[in-house]
Amino acid sequence: MLTTISKLSAHVGEKVKLGAWLYNKRSSGKILFLQLRDGTGVVQGVMLKKLVDTEVWQQAKDLPQESSLYVEGTVRADERAPTGYELDVTGLEVIQSAEEYPIALKEHGVEFLMDHRHLWIRSPRQRAILRIRAEIIRQIRAWLDGEGFTQVDPPVLTSSSCEGTTNLFHTKYFDEDAYLTQSGQLYMEATAMALGRVYSFGPTFRAEKSKTRRHLIEFWMIEPEMAFVDHVQSLEVQEALLTHVIQSVLQNCADELKTLGRDTTALANVKGPFPRITYDEAVELLKREGFEFEWGEDFGAPHETKIAESFDRPVFITHYPTTIKAFYMKPDPERQEVVLCADLIAPEGYGEIIGGGQRIDDPALLKQRFQEHQLSQDDYAWYLDLRKYGSVPHSGFGLGLERTVAWICGLEHVRETIPFPRMLNRLYP
Ligand code: 4AD
Ligand code: MG
Numbered sequence: 001m002l003t004t005i006s007k008l009s010a011h012v013g014e015k016v017k018l019g020a021w022l023y024n025k026r027s028s029g030k031i032l033f034l035q036l037r038d039g040t041g042v043v044q045g046v047m048l049k050k051l052v053d054t055e056v057w058q059q060a061k062d063l064p065q066e067s068s069l070y071v072e073g074t075v076r077a078d079e080r081a082p083t084g085y086e087l088d089v090t091g092l093e094v095i096q097s098a099e100e101y102p103i104a105l106k107e108h109g110v111e112f113l114m115d116h117r118h119l120w121i122r123s124p125r126q127r128a129i130l131r132i133r134a135e136i137i138r139q140i141r142a143w144l145d146g147e148g149f150t151q152v153d154p155p156v157l158t159s160s161s162c163e164g165t166t167n168l169f170h171t172k173y174f175d176e177d178a179y180l181t182q183s184g185q186l187y188m189e190a191t192a193m194a195l196g197r198v199y200s201f202g203p204t205f206r207a208e209k210s211k212t213r214r215h216l217i218e219f220w221m222i223e224p225e226m227a228f229v230d231h232v233q234s235l236e237v238q239e240a241l242l243t244h245v246i247q248s249v250l251q252n253c254a255d256e257l258k259t260l261g262r263d264t265t266a267l268a269n270v271k272g273p274f275p276r277i278t279y280d281e282a283v284e285l286l287k288r289e290g291f292e293f294e295w296g297e298d299f300g301a302p303h304e305t306k307i308a309e310s311f312d313r314p315v316f317i318t319h320y321p322t323t324i325k326a327f328y329m330k331p332d333p334e335r336q337e338v339v340l341c342a343d344l345i346a347p348e349g350y351g352e353i354i355g356g357g358q359r360i361d362d363p364a365l366l367k368q369r370f371q372e373h374q375l376s377q378d379d380y381a382w383y384l385d386l387r388k389y390g391s392v393p394h395s396g397f398g399l400g401l402e403r404t405v406a407w408i409c410g411l412e413h414v415r416e417t418i419p420f421p422r423m424l425n426r427l428y429p
Contacts, residue, residue: 007040018072023035071092150191150195186328190350190382196228213414214301242274271313290342308351315345350407
């Protein structure tokens with residue numbers, strides 16, 4: 001049986017065998033230092049010429065980066081080693097001697113790295129990001145499961161739109177037209193009427209011609225939906241969820257955050273309650289800062305960044321104009337021109353990471369909205385049914401996973417937050 005690098009601490013003084021890739025090597029005459037990685041960690045193998053067969057020595061000396069190996073050796077505790085252990089190598093079997101590895105241990109351009117994404121993910125930085133992504137997912141699920149939410153999977157192929165018709169991915173569904181889902185929300189509303197508190201976690205698609213550091217064509221969303229919960233109560237859920245996620249990642253991924261060079265002081269501050277300002281107040285803030293901005297416009301990245309700068313933690317912007325939000329948003333009963341919604345804007349320029357709000361529960365108003373938004377009532381007959389058979393106040397939100405990962409990891413661009421990003425002009429690899 002093979003041991004893994006992550007388990008070496010349990011084998012100090014013992015002989016072990018690892019399956020590994022050669023990450024780097026360096027020699028100083030009669031000693032060879034082999035940087036080995038196996039997916040669970042990295043360890044330095046130390047090979048002394050006098051202790052191994054001449055063939056093994058020669059083979060190891062000439063071995064190219066990323067060659068795959070079985071390595072035998074004795075585990076030694078070493079305080080100077082980054083992981084606390086080293087391996088005194090006694091035997092080595094080459095599984096494959098790799099061809100010349102295209103990603104050398106030097107700087108490369110972004111496009112080159114993106115073309116080699118399937119190999120780039122082996123680098124320490126990319127491994128750290130993918131580990132943190134997995135931890136974020138794990139903690140989101142753990143918190144929601146613990147709060148009595150049931151996970152439900154909405155369909156990926158849909159017959160209608162949720163977030164407007166301008167960025168739908170069209171496909172044929174035999175003789176019918178179908179679209180890749182933009183959001184599971186409408187289906188989650190149906191399941192919330194069956195199960196009370198639900199959440200989905202799945203891929204969503206937007207055929208957006210946006211080429212920014214925040215936009216992906218395919219991204220993953222967590223979408224909780226709650227019956228008998230109003231807009232304000234939904235904000236409290238968002239605060240508690242995000243506080244849990246940030247604090248857990250800080251605790252469980254300290255090594256990974258260090259690998260990324262992430263300054264975590266700002267993150268440590270992220271505890272609810274989060275400040276809340278209305279759209280109107282945000283507009284005033286922007287005007288004070290010298291922006292020309294008309295009431296009724298939507299915020300762009302520079303606006304969101306400026307607004308976020310005024311706060312030391314994420315900020316909710318609530319009560320957006322009805323005209324710039326989706327058809328399903330419930331108007332404020334006291335002010336019909338704004339809706340009971342909120343976007344959560346992350347600090348440090350990472351922009352909107354959550355969008356959510358209270359849903360229209362009145363069938364007559366919903367019908368009116370279908371007309372205003374030129375949506376066919378037939379396509380949404382099932383959705384209207386939810387307002388005919390026991391309609392209740394309900395709210396929900398969608399948390400964009402990749403933007404959350406980018407923020408927590410402190411990344412320049414969302415392209416590094418997902419194993420194989422789908423972006424404008426990029427479908428390979
Ligand atoms: O604000 P959005 O469009 O909201 C919805 O889709 C709602 N139906 C969610 C709900 O209430 N259940 O998207 C939600 C989040 C955004 O805040 C953002 O984090 C992320 O999804 N997002 C994107 N992430 C990466 N690339 C894109 N193109 C994104 N579009 C939205
Ligand atoms: Mg939004």
